[in-house]
Amino acid sequence: MGEIWIKEAERLGDGSIGGAMDTPGNPGRVVWHTTESGQGDSSFNAVGKYLITIGAEPHILYDPTTDRLAQYGPLNESARALKNDGTTRTNRTGKVCIQIEVLGRAGSPFTKTWKPGPNFKALMRAIRSWGVPDVFPMGALASQYGDPAAKRTRSTWLTKGGHYGHCNVPGNDHWDPGNIDKAALFAAAPVTSTPKPTPPKPSTPTKPVVSVAHLNAARRKDIPAPTGHTTYKTEVDVVEEALVAEGLLEKRYADGSWGTKTDDAYNAFRRRMGYKGDEAKGAVGLESLKKLAARRNFTAKA
Ligand SMILES: [Zn+2]
Numbered sequence: 001m002g003e004i005w006i007k008e009a010e011r012l013g014d015g016s017i018g019g020a021m022d023t024p025g026n027p028g029r030v031v032w033h034t035t036e037s038g039q040g041d042s043s044f045n046a047v048g049k050y051l052i053t054i055g056a057e058p059h060i061l062y063d064p065t066t067d068r069l070a071q072y073g074p075l076n077e078s079a080r081a082l083k084n085d086g087t088t089r090t091n092r093t094g095k096v097c098i099q100i101e102v103l104g105r106a107g108s109p110f111t112k113t114w115k116p117g118p119n120f121k122a123l124m125r126a127i128r129s130w131g132v133p134d135v136f137p138m139g140a141l142a143s144q145y146g147d148p149a150a151k152r153t154r155s156t157w158l159t160k161g162g163h164y165g166h167c168n169v170p171g172n173d174h175w176d177p178g179n180i181d182k183a184a185l186f187a188a189a190p191v192t193s194t195p196k197p198t199p200p201k202p203s204t205p206t207k208p209v210v211s212v213a214h215l216n217a218a219r220r221k222d223i224p225a226p227t228g229h230t231t232y233k234t235e236v237d238v239v240e241e242a243l244v245a246e247g248l249l250e251k252r253y254a255d256g257s258w259g260t261k262t263d264d265a266y267n268a269f270r271r272r273m274g275y276k277g278d279e280a281k282g283a284v285g286l287e288s289l290k291k292l293a294a295r296r297n298f299t300a301k302a
Helices: 042-054 118-128 154-159 182-187 212-222 232-245 260-272 286-296
Strands: 029-034 060-063 068-071 099-102 163-165 209-211 299-301
Touching: 029 042, 042 060, 042 068, 042 209, 060 118, 060 212, 099 118, 182 286, 209 212, 209 232, 212 232, 212 286, 232 260
Parallel strands: 029 099, 029 163, 060 099, 209 299
Antiparallel strands: 060 068
């Protein structure tokens, strides 16, 4: 469901100008007209009343020189600005058939002198809310009365959604809205996509880096030193945590000091990795450390 009443628009009349659409399953469309009148507020007020008097209300009255916008009836019901095409009730074709009377004359296309503003954007927003595409399915508009360039093809009218001039409606003979700049209508109300908030980048936790040289320095200094002596504590902490996770070191010995418990645990890890004899003891090697690093999410370097 699209917008039925445009909140920016003034109301004209009693809001009751038509009824249900005949072919609500067909695509929505818009028909542009010109009032063949002057512009500005006095014309707006006079024409606004006159269209009620003669029972030819459109949905919308718009002044392209002042951006004034008024609405007579709900957009999802019919209006009264078109003649029938034989038995086809053109006012009731499609999901919506939004009739727009623009103050001005077909002979001087309003897009040459108009000043579309926020109300024009509101109108286009409401039109697009019904899924009406920014196209003119019939192609050219009329440059004069009876202009053969302006087609009134029945099959197109019945089946294609989009924008039409009154000059494009079958069964009608008016040539309004004149040769307006079709692209300018859409350009005056660019579709603004709501900017998507940039999702925060998933923070890749930086892996701790452990140097084999630092570990061996810690090993040389901490083992002979009094219990709890630390050297490169941060890196030893990482390796001890990994050995705890491997189930090879009791948590209480993970204290950042490379003591004999840590040394035993590291040797056990090497045996687990298939090292034997001398290869499974002594100074820490880069190759075995890389294996532990790969399993426990840190980076080993020389
Ligand atoms: Zn018309």
